[in-house]
Amino acid sequence: MTPYTPPHKPLTRLADVKAKHKGEAEWSEWVVKDETLWSQYIQSAPGSKVSPRFHPDTREWWVILEGEIRFDIEGQEPFVARRRSMVQVPPQTVYSMQTVGTQPAIRFETNIPNATTMYSERPSLQAPGIEFLPVRLGRRPFPYGHNNKPHINLDDLAAADPNYSGSRFIHDDRAVSNIIYGYGSKLPPVNDADRGHYHPESSEFWVILLGTIRYLIEGQGVILANEGDVVYAPRFTFHNPRWWGEGPSCRLAMNGYPDIAHLRYAPH
Known part of the structure; x- marks a missing residue:
């Protein structure tokens, strides 16, 4: 932890x-x-x-x-x-x-x-230690790649597919973001003996997009997060999220690796 x-x-x-x-x-x-x-x-x-x-x-x-x-x-x-x-x-x-x-x-x-930000025109921002210089760059807009899309909306995705369960929003060499959508009423009963998993190389955090998500986080106990809230789990910290309540709920997960390792407790 x-x-x-x-x-x-x-x-x-x-x-x-x-x-x-x-x-x-x-x-x-x-x-x-x-x-x-x-x-x-x-x-x-x-x-x-x-x-x-x-x-x-x-x-x-x-x-x-x-x-x-x-x-x-x-x-x-x-x-x-x-x-x-x-x-x-x-x-x-x-x-x-x-x-x-x-x-x-x-x-x-x-x-x-x-991340460095470059401006099309010299900004009016004045800050100590910052000097803006005119530069030339052989700029080439990168492709979105990996089925990334400029704009998606959760309501549209769910309305288009009655069996929607989520999809990838960001797939990048240095970051990933997954939409995780479902119903708490369709899950097995809560088992707080299940610590979930942890990640050895990256924190993970979630923006709640819809409904309520229940988290069991090592050292923190049970957390209930609602739309707009953010839940954060540092590296090496067990966490076990699940949809909560009768209606649909959705969390948007973010971490630093496209295929991040999930380590689970495995006693001998």
Whole structure:
């Protein structure tokens, strides 16, 4: 079992983060910042824009938790992402976004640690120790690859297939994200003697997209997480998640390896 270090918590409730920033039109809050992935909640006000930019060597992705955001991604028709939408941009692909509608939008943004951002035009940002230089790059937008798609929405996926049980959202050399969808009512009875599994090379965390997910996490006991919440398990920490409740529930898992090893307790 690995100890938790800030900003990481076993459970980060979106409602608590919103309460912390009450009265602020725009805010951000780090939730994951380890050696594998960096993720944060970001609230943007209606009309707020993210200027054209790209990452030279890494993929970036978002989950829309509230509101609507219009994305303009190089090579794609513009689209509006809504609640339960998942959006991604591969390396060297220019994108911009704007919060639309009358309500703020909250997105959960994930990057590879220390990802570099390059801008189409010199940004107005002023920060100590940062100098922006004009550069030339033989840029080539990377293909999405591995059946990755610019935009998917959980509601659309579930409506299109009555037997939908999940699918891969992100498949990248340095990260993976899986949609895990189902019904707690269809699972066997809870067995808390089953510790689940752990990962030796990467943390794992989950954004709850729908309903409630029950977790048994080593050293933390039972956790119930709801839509918009984030649950985090460090490396070497046993965890056993399951769908919970009568209706459908869904978690979006993220970790650092496309075929991550699952180690289970095996007493002799």
